[in-house]
Amino acid sequence: MRQTQHFQRDVPAGPRARLLELSQLRGVSLAALSELLGRNPSYLQQFIRKGSPRKLEEQDRATLARFLGATEDELREAQDNSYATPVEPRNSDKWVEVPRIDLGAAAGAGRLPGSEAAFDIFRFSQRWLQEQGLARAQLSAIRVEGDSMEPLLNDGDEILVDCSPRPFRDGIHVVRLGDTLMVKRVASAGPGRIALLSQNFAYPPVEVAAEEVVIIGRVVWKGGRV
The missing domain is CATH 1.10.260.40 (lambda repressor-like DNA-binding domains)
Known part of the structure; x- marks a missing residue:
């Protein structure tokens, strides 16, 4: 105390x-x-x-x-x-349904993707999405598997992925490398090269040609158990 x-x-x-x-x-x-x-x-x-x-x-x-x-x-x-100022209650009946995809993005060595069909939804208020700058985002939710992105993303966390087309910039992304889906920090590694970086330093960086990687979307939010 x-x-x-x-x-x-x-x-x-x-x-x-x-x-x-x-x-x-x-x-x-x-x-x-x-x-x-x-x-x-x-x-x-x-x-x-x-x-x-x-x-x-x-x-x-x-x-x-x-x-x-x-x-x-x-x-x-x-x-x-x-x-810290209390907000007056609003009659907010406008919600956006974000599909939960039956798919895991590996935060580890990678895995083959499973079914990409939605099995559930998360509901977010339009107001909250606007406040986060996500009002026009193309969102889906998938789970994190593995420990390579700890402590930022933990095994079992659910992440919101914005699949809106936009110019690439360094950040946390869900990517497909071959048939494997991964969540990694993606950074430019020079002309025509991309580095896939883990937060957990036990996992070495992976550098590949840019054309080998498909960037599915940028991770914009996470949720997980405390």
Whole structure:
């Protein structure tokens, strides 16, 4: 109990406290979130503990908000800390059904895909999707299998994959390599080359020709048991 009280005194109020709270609720370390942003592992730790940088860059804030299932306002510096303000109930009857695909994206050595038929759905409010910048996204949900993306993605997590066509940029993607479906951090490895990277350093990087990989979609959100 003493440790908890001391810990809370050291954490600033506002977006920094909210980011720490969200990371703990989702079971994701600050180091893993920093790497999600393409930053050094101590980046968010310094942001929260030392106030450096003073505020998150807009793109970083948007990425964190999407991944943590939050709104960007929760992570934005503001005088009123609006994320803590109660929201008036709305008559929100508009929902988007996202198919759960009977398919696992391997976070490990890879696996052959199973059936791609939807066996269930998740329902998300249109308002929430708009807040996450996903109002026009082509979403589906699949599960993670294996441990190569830990601690960012754990075995059994369900991930939302945005299959909307868009220019490639580095990030966490579901890809198909041959007949194998995988979830990996995908990065450019030079002209005509792509690197498939794991969060778990026990798994070495895999570098392949760009034409060998089909990028199914970008991972934009995850859910899993605590």
